Amino acid sequence: xxxxxxxxxxxxxIDSFNIPIDHKSYTNVIxxxxxxxxxxxxxxxxxxxxxxxxxxxxxxKNEHEKNKLLxxxxxxxxxxxxxxxxxTLPNTNNLKFNYNExxxxxxxxxxxxxxxxxxxSCKKRYLNVIEKGQLYRERLIQNL
Numbered sequence: 046x047x048x049x050x051x052x053x054x055x056x057x058x059i060d061s062f063n064i065p066i067d068h069k070s071y072t073n074v075i076x077x078x079x080x081x082x083x084x085x086x087x088x089x090x091x092x093x094x095x096x097x098x099x100x101x102x103x104x105x106k107n108e109h110e111k112n113k114l115l116x117x118x119x120x121x122x123x124x125x126x127x128x129x130x131x132x133t134l135p136n137t138n139n140l141k142f143n144y145n146e147x148x149x150x151x152x153x154x155x156x157x158x159x160x161x162x163x164x165x166s167c168k169k170r171y172l173n174v175i176e177k178g179q180l181y182r183e184r185l186i187q188n189l
Contacts (some may be wrong), residue, residue, distance in 0.1 A: 070160055072127045075101065076170065077119045080178040088114060088162070091153065098152055101128070103159035118187065119167045121180045127161035 075092040082089050088103040105111045133156060136143040148156070172180060 059119045060162040061170070068129070070129060072125065074123050075126050076123050077121065077167075079120055079176075079183050080136070081118055081120055081183075083115060086111065088159075099155050099157050100148070100153050101126070101157045101159060103162050113161040114164055117164045117167075118183075119164055120183045121170065121172055121176055122167040123170050124162070124164070124168075125166040126159050127155075131156045131158050134142050154158065 075094050077090050077092045080091040083105070086105045088101075088105055090101045092099055092101055105114065133144050133148070134144060146148050148154075
């Protein structure tokens, strides 16, 4: 985004509004649902890890990776991911959108920033009738 400078004081560049909790990397299996989106070079999705719901962000490295992901979207699949846990910044404008409240209202337990993600690690999983309907709907939307 940019640098904020004061006389003889250089603050680090802010990459995101999600600040890492620790600098540890975790590897786990995530269950992606039907909320998967690519916007420019940003992949974002909702998924479950050990029964907890997370919002996941991944910055795509190049156009080839983006096209590969677009062709094999991980709807309703289990994927292996490497990620950092992050916390969101507190609300600074009381009259506008509050991201922490949004996460609570949508029952999202946290935000994860992916370090490594490959659609090759994704496997199909057993789907119930509702999930099969959601997957069918998402495939129809993707084909439009």
